[in-house]
Amino acid sequence: MKILSNTIIIILLVTCLCDSAFGRSVEPWNFGWKFKSGNTPAAEAVSTDDSSWADINLPHDFQISQEWVEPSPDERPDMTNQMANVKSRLSPRGFKEMGIGWYRKSFVPDSAWIGKRVLLDFEGIMLTGDVYLNGTRVGGTNYGYLGTEIDLSAGLKYGQKNTVAVKADTGKPENSRWYTGGGLYRDVNLIVTDKNHYFTRNPLRITTPVISDTLSTVKIEAEIASRHRPDSLTVKIEIESPDGITVYDSTKKLRNYRSQRIREFLIDSIAVTSPQLWDTGHPDLYTLHLSLINKDGSVADTYSEHFGIRSVEFSPEFGMKLNGRKVLLKGIANHHTLGALGAAAYPRAMEKRIQLLKEFGFNHIRTSHNPYSKSFLDLCDRYGILVVDELYDKWKRQYSGDRKDWSEQWQHDVEEWVRRDRSHPSVVMWSLGNELQMISDLPFNDWGVTPYRLQKMLLDRLDGTRLSTVAMHPRGRNHFTDSLPAPLALVTDIASYNYRYMYFPGDSRRFPGMIFYQSEANTSGMGPNYFDMDLNRVVGLAYWGMIDYLGESQGWPSKGWLQGVFDISLEPKPMAYFLRSFFKPDEPVVRIAIADADDNSEWNGVTVGTTKFSSHWNRKPGESLNLCTFTNADEVELRINGKSIGRKPNNVSDSKTRNRILWENIPYTKGYIEAIAYRNGEKTPVAQHRLDTTGKATKLKIEGDNPKWKADGTDLIHVRISARDSKDRQVPDDSTPLKFHVDGPAEIAGVINGDITSEELTTGNSRRLFNGTATVILRSKREAGDVKLTVTPKEP
Incomplete structure (x- = not known):
């Protein structure tokens, strides 16, 4: 039966694009x-x-629209060894060609800028960047995951056209194992301040050294530049509560040292009574406003920052406490890219992922293996997500810079990273690198110990309130004997092991002061790698690649990683409900997952493949099926077309079977299958899940996800399209090609389905359904109005 087309009208709301305070x-x-x-x-x-x-708006990833390039046989990667993959010209980086892109923007400077300090703030240029003003190079970046601030003041030509040009170079394939994207993929801002007195780049350090329910202390430090070096500086301090009420308003005169043009000042130390503490369940944020006042009373510069009042403690006895309460990190370790959008850092796309993760019980993200964007941390602050903030992958190999050796670059990177992120309450731990202690060409020939200590010394100078770590390679034990931790694991504040949670008990007995965090856990070991840890004593864990992503493919035609519990279009796979069953133990869960195929693939010496499950009841007549019911209930009854075929207990005493009940050789019969979960011997079910045999698709259902879609030129709405039968049930085996057309103030930013092997690009105006669904992502323009999206089957 032919699927009919469908249309949705979405309202774009007016938004204000305003400058910050005077x-x-x-x-x-x-x-x-x-x-x-x-x-x-x-x-x-x-x-x-x-x-x-081409006319473009940022954020922009110029690689995502490039064609896929199938590798030749000699370029295809060794799936068992990540390091072998760097020999390939294409495969580790998502089967896209490396290259260069140029950006230009012309403007006439505002005459009000004369005598001011005019800056361009690039939050990131991937992979390396050069910035030119009127043909002259004025700055650039050597590490794509961190930004730079460029002073344009001296080169501006008033009363005429000026041109900023940016060269972005994706570098060599060996600079990364995963898809990095390329270009101006994060925000760019133009900043104008007073030229004589101003706050420097990322100037604030806000700490909360005393925490209690009744009284807390907020310590405010700021770095200020003073061109004429007066004897004193005047600063006005205002603090707003999470409710928007001004709880502190004071003006301070700071003694200045004329010998220093740039100096860090202790601005104030403030007692806050009855503080609203920042926590995962109630992420309350205060707002600090600082104003630098000239002698004539005018405002020279302003700076504002959100912050949270919270305490973080670590111990071998309890792992981690937040505000005195034991919290277990239940997390994800993923790269920074955003599916169909590539590397382009859209806040709404990040928010959608955070909302999905929270729904399934996650409270933690490890920024593998590089700093994410500022807007990401703002969102984590707002949603109560705990972040392990990671700076690098491997220091000397797979270092995502290009023009400078890591040994020359880290001093700059550590400072930019820590100063940028240190006031975010969501950041609870620093990570200086990933899987690098086995590399023999590190400086000082001591397996990373001295380079770590040098970086940590600078890190502690800039922050000093958080512990730091480095994630250990799964095979990276002591280079003389596998029975001992690697030397680097013995000097880090937190011992972070990728996949090797089974070493925690033995290492703890030998070295009682060690604190353990499973920095990567795999899907194939899901269950044991959670339940077999001492959850009362470990910091927690981060499951690797829980959202499928581009790059690190396990073989063409797959364009990336596919071992996640959410596919690349963010549709939950059945295993997501298994994870949910123990990440949210108080919420009853039951889910039917039918085993389709086994995957025993390896990655870097670790088995990562797992059984491929699906959740639908459109099967072949007479087929015999093996299935699991994922549940945190005590027992599950399985029924087919209303007839019970048994009731089985949840064997919680065995981590290999806990929360997954196996049912073998179940005969398929058209109709429906139902799982009914019970707790505590009660007759009333606590959870149910039913799969129906569907009819043929007769219509398309279109659903948008952002009711407050803003007309700011950057906000997104993800529109999910699903094939439905005459009873409005999703048809899981429909793969109809679709075409999209947009009328109104919006444009298509990306198209995606869950098939990471698809030859289709994630840009354009068409995409076929996969498992009965596809998603089109619309980007707003800077005018309000009605947006009409029309979806029709695409003609062959």
Whole structure:
């Protein structure tokens, strides 16, 4: 039966794009750029004609729209060894060609900027970047995951056109194992301040050294630059409570030292009575506003920051406590990319992932293996997500820089990273690297101990309130004997092991002061790698790659990692409910998962493959099925077409079977299958799950996810399309190709389904259904109005 087309009308709400408070102007510079792929000659010159270049708005990943390139046989990766993959020209980086992209933006400087300090703040240029003003290089970046601030003041030409040009280079394939994307993939802002007195880049350090329910202390430090070096500086301090009430308002005169042009000041130490503590369940945020006042009473500069009042403690006895309460990190370790959008850092796309993770019981994200964006941390602050903030993958190999050796670069990176992130309450631990202690070419020939200590010394100077770690390679035990931890694991504040949770008890007996965190856990070991830890004493764990992502493919035609519990379009796989069953033990869960195929693949010496499950009841007549019921109930009854075929207990005494009840050789019969879960011997079910045999698809259902979609030019709405039968049931085996058309102030930012082996691009206006669903992502424009999305079957 032919599927009919469908249309949805979505309302874009008016939003205000406003500058910050008087004294500092912050203008989003994400709009009105020109882009051209390739190393274009003289692209930085003012005279270059860019009229034929593509019009784009940021964030922008220029690689995501490139064609997939199938590797030749000699380029195909060794699936058992990540390091072998770097020999491939394409496969580790998502089967996209490496290359260069140029961005240009022309403007006439505002005459009000004369005599001011005018900056461009690039939050990230992937993988390396060079920035030009009117043909002259004025700065750049050597590490794509961190930003830079460039002073344009001296080079601006008032009363005429000026041109900023940016060259972004994705580097060599060996700079990363995963898909990094390329270009101006994060925000760019133009900042104007006073030139004589101003707050420096990422100037604030907000700490809460005393915490209780009745009284807490907030310590505020800031770095200030003073060109004329007066004897004193005046700063106004205002603090708003999470309810928006001003709880502190004071003006301080700070003694200045004329010998220092830039100095860190202790601004104030404030007692807050009856504080609203930041926690995972109630992530209450205060807001600090600082104003730097000139002698004539005018405002020279302003700076604002959200912060939380909270305490974090670690111990071998209890793992981690937040505000004195034991909290177990139940987390995910994933790369920074966002499915169909590639590396482009859209806040709404990050928020959608955070909301999904929280729904399934996650409270933690490890930023594997590089810093995420500022907006990501803002969202984690707002949603109560605990972050292990990671700076690097491997220090000397797979270092995601290109032009400078890591030994020359880390001093800059540590400072930029820590100063940027240190006031976020969501950040509870620093991680300086991942799986690097086996690398023999590290400086000082001591398996990473001295490089770690050097970085930690700078890190503690800049923060000093959090512990630090480095994730251990799964095979990286002591290089003389496997019975002892690697030397690096014995000097880090937290011992972080990838996959090797089974070493925790023995290492704890030998070294009682060690604190353990399973920095990566695999899907194939799910269950034992959680329940076999001493959950009362460990910090927690982060499951690797729980959302499928581009890059690190286990073989063409797969374009990336597919061992997650959510597919690349964010549809939950059956295993997501197994995870949910123990991440949210108080919420009754039961889910039918039918075993389709086994996957015994390895990655870096670790078995990562697991049984492939599906949850549908459209099967072949006479087929015999093996299935699991994932549950945290005491027992489950299985019924087919109303007839019971048995009742089985949840064997919680064995970590290998706990919360997953196996049912073998179940005969398929058209109709429905139902799982009914019970607790405490009660007759009333606590949870149920039913799968129906569906009819043929007759219509499309279209659902948007963002009722407060804003007309700010950046906000997104994810529109899920599903094939439905005449009874409005999702048809799981429908793969109809779809075409999308948008009318109104929006554009298509990406198209995706859960098939990571698909040859289709994630850009354009078409996508086929997979397992009966697909998603189109719309980006707003900067005008309010009705947006009409029309979805039709695509003609062959």
